[in-house]
Amino acid sequence: MSSKKSLDSARSTGTGQRVTLRTIAEVTGLSLSTVSLSLRGGTTLRPETRDKVNEVARSLGYIPDRAGVRLRTGKTNVIALVLDGAEDAIDFARQMIQGIGQSIKGTRYHLTVIPEFDRHSSADTIRYVLDNRTADGVIITHTGPRDPRVQMLMDADFPFVSHGRTEFHTPHPYHDFHSETFAALAVARLAQKGCRRIMLVAGDDSTTNHHNIVTAFGKAAGRLGIAISMLENTQGMQPAQLRKLALELAQGPERPDGIICDSEMRTISLVSGLGDGGLVLGSDLHLVYKQTSGILPTLFPAIDSIREDVFSAGQELTRLLLQRIAGAQIGTLQTLAEPVPHWRSDES
Amino acid sequence: MSSKKSLDSARSTGTGQRVTLRTIAEVTGLSLSTVSLSLRGGTTLRPETRDKVNEVARSLGYIPDRAGVRLRTGKTNVIALVLDGAEDAIDFARQMIQGIGQSIKGTRYHLTVIPEFDRHSSADTIRYVLDNRTADGVIITHTGPRDPRVQMLMDADFPFVSHGRTEFHTPHPYHDFHSETFAALAVARLAQKGCRRIMLVAGDDSTTNHHNIVTAFGKAAGRLGIAISMLENTQGMQPAQLRKLALELAQGPERPDGIICDSEMRTISLVSGLGDGGLVLGSDLHLVYKQTSGILPTLFPAIDSIREDVFSAGQELTRLLLQRIAGAQIGTLQTLAEPVPHWRSDES
DNA sequence: AATTCAGTTTGCAACGTTGCAGAAACTATG
DNA sequence: CATAGTTTCTGCAACGTTGCAAACTGAATT
Numbered sequence: 040m041s042s043k044k045s046l047d048s049a050r051s052t053g054t055g056q057r058v059t060l061r062t063i064a065e066v067t068g069l070s071l072s073t074v075s076l077s078l079r080g081g082t083t084l085r086p087e088t089r090d091k092v093n094e095v096a097r098s099l100g101y102i103p104d105r106a107g108v109r110l111r112t113g114k115t116n117v118i119a120l121v122l123d124g125a126e127d128a129i130d131f132a133r134q135m136i137q138g139i140g141q142s143i144k145g146t147r148y149h150l151t152v153i154p155e156f157d158r159h160s161s162a163d164t165i166r167y168v169l170d171n172r173t174a175d176g177v178i179i180t181h182t183g184p185r186d187p188r189v190q191m192l193m194d195a196d197f198p199f200v201s202h203g204r205t206e207f208h209t210p211h212p213y214h215d216f217h218s219e220t221f222a223a224l225a226v227a228r229l230a231q232k233g234c235r236r237i238m239l240v241a242g243d244d245s246t247t248n249h250h251n252i253v254t255a256f257g258k259a260a261g262r263l264g265i266a267i268s269m270l271e272n273t274q275g276m277q278p279a280q281l282r283k284l285a286l287e288l289a290q291g292p293e294r295p296d297g298i299i300c301d302s303e304m305r306t307i308s309l310v311s312g313l314g315d316g317g318l319v320l321g322s323d324l325h326l327v328y329k330q331t332s333g334i335l336p337t338l339f340p341a342i343d344s345i346r347e348d349v350f351s352a353g354q355e356l357t358r359l360l361l362q363r364i365a366g367a368q369i370g371t372l373q374t375l376a377e378p379v380p381h382w383r384s385d386e387s
Numbered sequence: 388m389s390s391k392k393s394l395d396s397a398r399s400t401g402t403g404q405r406v407t408l409r410t411i412a413e414v415t416g417l418s419l420s421t422v423s424l425s426l427r428g429g430t431t432l433r434p435e436t437r438d439k440v441n442e443v444a445r446s447l448g449y450i451p452d453r454a455g456v457r458l459r460t461g462k463t464n465v466i467a468l469v470l471d472g473a474e475d476a477i478d479f480a481r482q483m484i485q486g487i488g489q490s491i492k493g494t495r496y497h498l499t500v501i502p503e504f505d506r507h508s509s510a511d512t513i514r515y516v517l518d519n520r521t522a523d524g525v526i527i528t529h530t531g532p533r534d535p536r537v538q539m540l541m542d543a544d545f546p547f548v549s550h551g552r553t554e555f556h557t558p559h560p561y562h563d564f565h566s567e568t569f570a571a572l573a574v575a576r577l578a579q580k581g582c583r584r585i586m587l588v589a590g591d592d593s594t595t596n597h598h599n600i601v602t603a604f605g606k607a608a609g610r611l612g613i614a615i616s617m618l619e620n621t622q623g624m625q626p627a628q629l630r631k632l633a634l635e636l637a638q639g640p641e642r643p644d645g646i647i648c649d650s651e652m653r654t655i656s657l658v659s660g661l662g663d664g665g666l667v668l669g670s671d672l673h674l675v676y677k678q679t680s681g682i683l684p685t686l687f688p689a690i691d692s693i694r695e696d697v698f699s700a701g702q703e704l705t706r707l708l709l710q711r712i713a714g715a716q717i718g719t720l721q722t723l724a725e726p727v728p729h730w731r732s733d734e735s
Numbered sequence: 736a737a738t739t740c741a742g743t744t745t746g747c748a749a750c751g752t753t754g755c756a757g758a759a760a761c762t763a764t765g
Numbered sequence: 766c767a768t769a770g771t772t773t774c775t776g777c778a779a780c781g782t783t784g785c786a787a788a789c790t791g792a793a794t795t
Contacts, residue, residue, distance in 0.1 A: 057781095059780095059781055059782090060781065060782070060783095061781080069744080069745090070744070070745045070746075071745085071746090071781090071782085071783095072744075072745055072746075072747095072783080072784090072785095073743085073744055073745070075781095075782065075783060075784095076744090076783085076784095079783085083742075083743065083744085084742095084743070084744080085742080085743060085744090088743080088744085100518070102518055102519055103781085103782080104458075104520075104780085104781050104782070105457075105519070105520070105781095106454050106457035106458040106463075106780080106781070106782090107458055107750095107780075107781030107782040107783090108781080108782055108783085109453075109454035109457075109750090109782090110452075110454040110455055110458050110749095110750045110751065110752090110780090110781075110782070111749080111750055111781075111782040111783050111784090112750085112782075112783070113750080115454075117499070122481070122484060122485075124481075124485060126478070126481075126681070129477060129478065129682065130474070130477065130478070130480075131481070132480050132481035132484065133470070133472075133474070133479070133480035133481070136470060136480065136500055136502050137470075137472060137502045137504070139502070140500075140501070140502030140504070141502075141504075149499050149501075149521065150499060150500050150501075150502075151465070151497050151498060151499045151500070152484055152488075152498050152499070152500045153488070153497075153498075154484050154485050154487070154488030154489075154498075156485070156488070156489075170448070170450055171450055171453070172452075172453070173497065278681065278682075278685035279685060279688070282685060304682070307682060307685055307686055308685055311685065311686055333474070333626065334477065334626075334652070334655060334682075337626035337627060337630060337655055337656055337659065338655055338659055338686070340627070405751095407750095407751055407752090408751065408752070408753095409751080417774080417775090418774070418775045418776075419751090419752085419753090419775085419776090420753080420754090420755095420774075420775055420776075420777095421773085421774055421775070423751095423752065423753060423754095424753085424754095424774090427753085431772075431773065431774085432772095432773070432774080433772080433773060433774090436773080436774085451751085451752080452750085452751050452752070454750080454751070454752090455750075455751030455752040455753090455780095456751080456752060456753085457752090457780090458750090458751075458752070458779095458780045458781065458782090459751075459752040459753050459754090459779080459780055460752075460753070460780085461780080
């Protein structure tokens with residue numbers, strides 16, 4: 040039996056000095072180098088030595104000092120999430136962060152979140168990360184077709200992954216919701232319900248997803264011979280404004296009989312406004328929205344939705360990023376999430 | 388004019404080596420110590436020297452290396468937010484993070500977020516932060532009266548601030564929503580509307596706020612001679628369940644004529660369920676809820692609410708924490724946010 | 736007994752920063 | 766013009782880690 044004298048001595052609870060490699064070296068009588076090498080599983084070491092070091096390290100509660108490692112190796116063991124202020128998808132931030140958390144659990148990685156206030160300054164945010172060596176990799180969301188952030192990150196050859204695709208020729212890691220399928224599914228569903236005049240309410244037109252949805256929407260509708268329209272400029276709009284707009288729409292002559300909405304926030308305004316206008320969803324008019332939070336299904340249990348799982352997206356983005364940091368081929372780091380339809384009742 | 392030859396040479400965009408103190412020392416011909424001292428505003432230096440160093444540092448785009456500073460001084464320049472998975476307050480995470488971001492903007496601090504999956508393991512999370520020297524300070528939310536996390540942090544004499552008060556005798560920094568006022572305001576409002584049987588729907592009973600609300604609720608109602616009741620065990624409940632419960636409540640014999648709800652998530656279920664039951668809010672029954680997101684006012688523009696500003700809370704918590712880290716007296720680091728009533732119509 | 740060789744272990748330097756004891760350069764004093 | 770006293774600057778060591786060249790073991794080979 041080895042002598043385990045000072046079991047968890049210098050933990051946060053204890054009083055003693057911090058346990059470093061030096062401590063272990065002194066206890067084992069080995070050199071710093073050997074201890075360091077041991078802990079990292081050096082194969083040139085005698086197995087018994089390694090075991091002994093590991094045992095002592097464990098019993099002492101050794102935790103490598105992040106600053107030491109970082110200074111020496113340049114590795115921060117941090118990933119950064121750039122969190123813009125977008126509110127379209129309710130509960131997006133929380134789920135994304137929890138997803139990331141799930142994926143870094145058990146690794147040595149920490150998550151730092153960089154809040155962004157206006158999207159206009161997103162380039163500055165990235166430059167900051169680059170200049171300050173904030174992290175080993177970055178996750179960005181709400182990616183645009185020619186997103187300048189992606190360009191910067193690629194130029195700097197800095198590991199990153201985007202939530203959303205781009206139109207750049209050079210490939211880069213991404214994970215994305217398959218918006219084309221979303222649009223196609225939604226159109227098909229509305230057609231099946233008998234809709235002939237479908238309106239698309241798509242939010243933030245700076246994202247690639249907006250682009251993809253609009254295109255796929257047009258294509259699917261064209262294929263089925265359905266008339267389409269779009270509600271433009273809804274992005275800067277206050278919820279109350281949009282609600283009023285929906286009311287007017289409900290009472291106007293050009294009223295669509297089907298609506299597709301890619302934002303939960305806007306869906307709430309729309310549904311409320313249409314309700315104000317006396318419309319009954321499910322008979323007068325059908326609606327399909329992109330669902331990310333648990334709120335809307337509670338609120339509107341009868342309305343069809345198609346789900347994007349943001350928690351899983353966070354997990355997946357992190358998985359991809361960590362692989363990229365570890366040096367994986369980019370070709371393998373591009374994945375899509377398939378939309379999951381949640382059709383409610385089926386009396387058309 | 389001083390010679391600014393190599394303007395922003397070795398930035399992320401450039402090719403050169405990283406700019407360190409050594410670089411500046413070489414350019415200025417001064418020693419490392421002098422440069423270091425200069426940059427930190429050493430008063431024993433000749434002003435011209437300081438200016439020269441600062442000028443060169445600026446033009447070279449010098450940014451202190453976090454690992455170097457941290458290794459030498461032990462200061463991480465990081466604050467940590469423990470983010471539990473609570474969903475009561477919609478959009479809580481996003482607003483809190485943005486608020487923190489606003490407060491650390493321009494400082495050298497970064498924010499790392501530690502997602503927590505089950506509250507049951509919250510002690511482990513804190514121990515992790517302590518053992519790993521993750522941050523210079525921690526922000527915790529959803530604080531309980533005898534919160535073990537607070538106890539641990541106080542024992543370790545580690546800087547922290549809690550969103551929510553505790554019942555510990557030793558004082559610690561906190562920022563809290565004034566729940567007592569919330570409850571009193573809500574009761575008074577309902578009384579004014581003519582309610583005689585008020586029900587409180589208060590969520591997570593592990594928090595101090597829950598306690599405060601219940602107590603203040605009882606007191607205020609007693610003072611006004613109003614009958615009270617409480618909907619218990621709603622915390623683990625699925626939204627759909629609660630909605631059904633509200634429906635039953637609406638149709639049952641014991642129906643209250645006023646409801647106070649401290650959670651947006653539950654408010655949605657309640658209002659929906661009461662609506663299912665055919666009740667008209669504003670005449671059959673009045674409701675006051677605690678509002679944190681922008682969603683509910685859009686959805687229910689006619690329902691009274693009392694607002695807690697989570698963004699401001701994030702700002703304030705950070706302000707307090709940074710002061711605590713800087714060594715401020717704890718007595719000055721305890722603040723309350725006054726609830727802001729948003730009464731809607733006033734015909735009654 | 737000297738040499739080679741693989742298997743193990745170690746010393747040293749460096750990453751970028753700061754605190755401190757002291758050195759150098761001035762200035763004022765007798 | 767030495768001496769003490771200021772003012773201003775510098776060298777050194779240390780924080781904890783890792784990579785590398787070199788050194789030490791034995792055992793096997795000449």
